Amino acid sequence: MIRLREVYESLLTALGPQDWWPGESPFEVMVGAMLVQNTAWKNVRLAIDNLREEGLLSLDALRRVPHEELAELIRSAGYFRLKATRLHNLLEFLHDRYDGSIQAMRERDTDTLRRELLSVNGVGPETADSILLYALDRPTFVVDTYTHRVLARHGWIGYNADYHTIQELFENSLEEDVSLYNEFHALLVRVGHLYCRKTPQCEDCPLCDMLPEGHIVTPD
DNA sequence: GACCAGGCACATC
């Protein structure tokens, strides 16, 4: 049985706090969550920098930008036409459902918010949970490619484990703590970048160190 | 020049 708390402590000791989405507005976090889908964060930052330079990191401003123009501004984030459409879908949702008020969203319960977010075309489980955790401070564990791969590689879950199962694993074995979920997810992405890419770099991996002697990390 | 990255929706079987 995986001791997630120990995994967390190991990662934090080895890698330190990741300080994810520091000093950014909830709205900016939402935009980032949409743009980062299946994309390197470096490319997303270029796109967000463009939006910031144009003064477009607010709902009202961004809603007024024509589709073609928005697509060009976020080109660096990849899938730019698709993401322009999906971003507009989210913006219209925020406007229609909450009159653009983050405060109004904060007053809604987490389950309802998650259902509503998932109803937006372009928002899937990870994007919804990223928004809930990183923009709205809800104790919702975010499961992404690295969460799945890192746990599976070290034999803690099966490769066929689905999103909900992995999320429950975290939420059931950890205390409900926004800061903990925030940091843990960021650490999993970081350790994934460093040691658990498609071609594993297991040497010096803090998680491989936790495994029994002679344990072989399984390939994908 | 191939390979990869903090997904998601949709088509087809």
Added chain:
DNA sequence: GATGTGCATGGT
């Protein structure tokens, strides 16, 4: 329900 495919840029 499972499996396959399109979407696209920029870094390694």
